[in-house]
Amino acid sequence: MNDCRLLKMLIKLTNLIMRRTVPKKYDYLPYSTIQLQTTTAVEITEVCSLVSKGVGSLDDLELSLDNLNLPLASSLVRQVFESSCKSEAPTRRLLRFFSWSMENLESKLEDKDYNLAIQVFSERKDLKAVEILMSDLVKQARSLNSSTFSLVAETLVKHEKEDEALGIFKNLDKFNCPHDVITVTAIVNALCAKGHAKRAEGVFLHHKDKIAGSERLIYRSLIYGWSQQCNVKESRRILQEMKSAGFVPDIFCFNEFLRCLCERNLKSNPSVLLPEALNVLREMRSYGLGHSTTSYNIILSCLGKVRRVKESLQVLERMRKTGCFPDSVSYYLVARVLYLTGRFGKGNEIVNYVIEMGLVEDHKFFYNVIGILCGVERVNYAIEVFDKMKSKSLGGYGPVYDLLIPKLCRGGDFDKGRELWDEARSMGVCLSISSEVLDPLITKVFEPVRKEKKKVTLMESRLLRLELKERSRKSKKKK
Structure with a gap:
């Protein structure tokens, strides 16, 4: 360990002497010309490679940097922190490089160099490095x-x-x-x-x-x-x-207050959720603020969480009447609560309407609907929605295949699962699931298990009623 420190000190001393000594062949050059020598792109790349991909300990990193014998300047530090090292290099190696620069730079680092380094470590979420540099910044009397x-x-x-x-x-x-x-x-x-x-x-x-x-x-x-x-x-x-x-x-303030009010009522008193939310919308109108789709979507989201089907449909109809046209999110929130409460016919109507009217802008709507249908064990409806998604040529089919194929196979429909697998392969879709899911010997089929209700005979029900009457009579006597 002592030999390593001694070697490091000798290298630093040698580099210091070499930096302060100008070769004879440049003796005729003006001093200003020597100062204008800058680090080349190749040298910067070499430094970045050492910091981000170098092997060995942090002490080894310092020794490697000493051996490079570069014309150091604050611009070199900025270029390293603004390069790929910003995201690729381990933060501890970046921190050691900055500390090495503080010790070795003849011209001191500038305030912007400290600020740049702190910003990089903040973005990388290395709080310890931020703490160290903030402390150094104070010691050096720098400005944040x-x-x-x-x-x-x-x-x-x-x-x-x-x-x-x-x-x-x-x-x-x-x-x-x-x-x-x-x-x-x-x-x-x-x-x-x-x-x-x-x-x-x-x-x-x-x-x-x-x-x-x-x-x-x-x-x-x-x-x-x-x-x-x-x-x-x-x-x-x-x-x-x-x-x-x-x-x-503005609308942002009212929407945040509306969200706060709806979520409070969602926990404490769902029955007043819609009336109080509509009062906020009226207040917005009194300030000349038109009802935004976001405002209604906040209400629909909270109504769906407590399965308020009738009220959700009322809000959707109210949107149409007030001229605030529902978007794909609005329709999805209503379809979701319909599916979760077993109203699949009405839910399918809404989904089909959204698709036919061309309100779907990306595949997120289809992802959400297919996910809900698979969650409520209606894979056949999910496949129909997936077919409509493919007819729109939106792309992004991989996650849907990854969801539907295992769902079908675990439900016992291996033929349909194999069909979708072959379809995905023919379309060049990259799947994250294994082909083992198509093997009935490997994939376990989950059959729905229903709890059998215990049959109560007529005699047992009469005895139960008599027992309850006797208990109530005794309790009255005690009083």
């Missing part, structure tokens, strides 16, 4: 960009480290970063995205003077944050404060 802080705050909050994100925000002066509209909005958005609306509102109130003119964006984020917690009372309060501040809530 507002955009870099935004990315760091978002990454930390996503990983349930909101305390660390708030700690950095409160001490932005140490990072030479201002508390301005960008940083305040960034921390509020990051907190609200994960439902930490109360803490985000505290930041907003404390720094309200620094975000003049951008309050609308903050209010939108706060409504979203409280909606994440299904807190209708606080969401309504923010809406009222927004109006009082002179900002008219």
Whole structure:
């Protein structure tokens, strides 16, 4: 180990001497010409290869970088971090390369180099590397960009480290970063995205003077944050404060409040879900906001979760009457609740209507419908929908074959499974399932098992009634 460190020190010393010594054949050149020597593309590729694909330990990486004897500059560091190393190289090797650059660069790294490295590690979700570089940034008295802080705050909050994100925000002066509209909005958005609306509102109130003119964006984020917690009372309060501040809530604000209200009623009182949702739509209309398809789809989604078939059909009809044309998602949500409640005829009518009217733009609608039909054990209907999907020539058939073939074989219909298998192979569709699923000796067939109801004789039912009457008589006597 000591020999390795000694060798490393000798190599560094040799490289330092070589960098400071100009060969005799260049003695006649002006000093400025020597400084203009830059790293070639081949050398950059070699560095990237060492960082991303090199073998050995991190110490071996440093030794290899020392042996390259490159004309170092901050531009080299930026080029490495902006190359394929950004996504391919292991983050620990990238971090060691940056540390090596800090030690070996004669011209110090610039602020933008630190910010670029922190952004890369934030995107790669290496929180330890971010912590190390943030600490180095403070030690070197560097400046943190507002955009870099935004990315760091978002990454930390996503990983349930909101305390660390708030700690950095409160001490932005140490990072030479201002508390301005960008940083305040960034921390509020990051907190609200994960439902930490109360803490985000505290930041907003404390720094309200620094975000003049951008309050609308903050209010939108706060409504979203409280909606994440299904807190209708606080969401309504923010809406009222927004109006009082002179900002008219837009469709996004009302849709988030509507989602919050519907999900709360979904858990507590499904019977008032539709009436209260329609009240919100009327309120939107009073502000001159037209009903959006998204608003109705929020209602349909929640109604479907509690199997409200009649009300779902009413909402679909209401959409048509109010001039808010349903999209493929609206029809799918209604068809879904129909299938889940065993109303296959009406569900098929809606699916056929969507296909015939040309409302299907991609294969996602077909994926969802076929998945529901397979889930409720109606594979024959799923095959019919799949045939219509193929007639539209939308492509993306692989996942459907992967679903239908095993489903048919486990249901005992190996012939139809083999037919679909051959069809997929003839079309050149790449399947992820194995051909073993077509073998009856390997694939287990699941037969539906019905629970037999126990038959109760007339005498047993009479005895049961007499026993219940006797129990009720005794309980009355005790009272």
